[in-house]
Amino acid sequence: MPSEDSKFEKLFLGGDEAVALAALDADVKLGSGYPGTPSTEILETFERLGGRAQWSPNEKVALEVGIGVAFAGARSLVTMKHVGLNVAADPLFTVAYTGVDGALMIVSADDPGMSSSQNEQDNRRYAVAAGVPMLEPANSQEAYDFTLRAIEISERWHIPVLFRMTTRVCHSKSVVQRGAAIPAATPAHFEHDIRSRVMIPAYARPAHHRLREKLEQIAEWNETSGLNTLTPGSKELGIITSGISYQHVREAVPEASVLKLGMTYPLPLEVMRNFAASAERCLVIEEGDPYLVESARMAGITVEDKPEMYRFGELNVPRVRRIVDGDLSPEAKPVAGKPPALCPGCPHRSVFTALKNLGCYVAGDIGCYSLGVLPPFEAMDSLVCMGAAIGVGLGMRHVLPPEQAKRVVSVLGDSTFVHSGITGLVEMVYNPPPTGHVLLILDNGTTAMTGLQEHPGTGRTLEHASTGKVVFEDLARSLGLRNVTVADPTADPKGFEDLVRSALEKPELSVIIARRNCLLAAKSIREYERCNEEQVSGD
């Protein structure tokens, strides 16, 4: 990674790293987020470069922290994967009304093709739905440059900016020229502005009008913003595109004229209209949903869209060639590689062995333990979203005949429990099914799936320093639950299975915390603990 005295004039960076570097150069005061592939490296890099970064329990809290930073007049960066923005959607829609004093840049790292996600939702729709400007970088240089521009736009119009990246932008490396051309940040300060920031209906109604006025101004500005670029080429074929698709287009059809959109909400409709009119055939090539196509058509611009079959998965150079050729023939299925598996010796292994042996109906969740769905275990019956294990398990228990209901367990990991499981636990206490319920928290001491990040249950911060710790068994007992057990599933697999069996047999609520550190993290965890203890005893 680069440093101030970097020996190369140019840098070779991933998109996530480039965002982090730009945030540092722009004097972003605080980065907050929740880990999620492909966004995780942004805050990790920002912290490593000397920025201040924090993991929040979930994306909603991360965004709320970011809003506070921006209300206090400072520059704020909030990062998450695409599904994280669903969690953060509540504050997003209303901070669009309040606006901000400093800067608020929200990264949504989308995952077309689902390399590591449960869906491939297209978060460009969120910019439209919430009414926030959106930038889409197409490589690491733009990830750097557009971060600076996003902060400028946010400060100029006092509006949050959505920064939409995709897996191939986040995790591809390319050459970056560093250069921080951005006005200096002003020091954090707070002034009362009740009518702007307190969204009771009386104040929210005019706020909505203000938002639409801002968006109108930004739309006009975007016609000449310099964020959208034209590559002249053949009159016969013009292509409108954005993000990573631009790269595939330039390679697949080098002869085409190309309009590349950098700011995709609000759109520069007149630029698009003129471009479309200048080409004999104007094709929109975009990954995922037909967002640009629909927007163009609503504005009365005649454009050709991609066939529906290319809505699924990522685009690449061969697929863009097929779209241009109108090729509707079936595509070759990719050769299946070796699927991932729970590591040998992983503590989750004995948990899923037990659940399989006991014939459980497993309401599962998102994390490494999702791999419990694959052979040899095949011991997971549902996976929807972060924290869903508890609610889904309870719902099943409520309506199934008792003999079946008694087999239902909810299983989720430690970081997932903190993220969205705590409210599920409260639901369990408040609306217990007649047969009781069994909740298994698989506590491996880290956010393993995304690359071993800390969370509030580890008692260590993003940079692994000691901090307040949420103790799951104490939390569960404080809610009045009596059957709360902590067990090491690896040390005594038979005993663990017996423990789950006896919990299933009781018509009561049980919480079992299966606690053993992730094998990949165990050594580092020991090291962090040793360092933090030394620091305490040294004080």
Add this chain to the structure above:
Amino acid sequence: MKSRSAVTNIVVAGLGGQGVLKASDILAEVAFVSGLDVKKSEIHGMSQRGGSVSSDVRYGPVVFSPMVPEGEADYLLVTQEDQVAVNIHLLAQHGVVIQPAQVDQSELRNKKSLNVALLGVLSHHLSFPEEAWKAAIQHQLPEALHEANLQAFALGRRAGNQ
């Protein structure tokens, strides 16, 4: 079909934990330091759990897409033989496969350096100076691993020469 511009396409593939991404980082740095346009793409996420991993490295005067198109890889370097079948559709007709059998692994000082030994084999096919490779290996790896990996690289480079 060879790519239309003078872009060299290399796919590095193997299983999680075999140093696939590190090998592609070293390769990309060598190309980057030589002043070329470089792009490198990979898929993270599930890769730590022993599944198939691959990374694309592309370099030339100008590179657009970060992903090597099907049938356009000039080289396919695998750290595990059975990953050839998974990735062979990416290889160009003239493409070259580089695989573990080309290196006498019993001579590796550290078995985990196979990825770098295979870079040694690859280096024989590419025009970058040996010094650039050594510098990138040292820049990309912690000091404690330098000696074993430089030895692995030299071993691979000799094997590639044969």
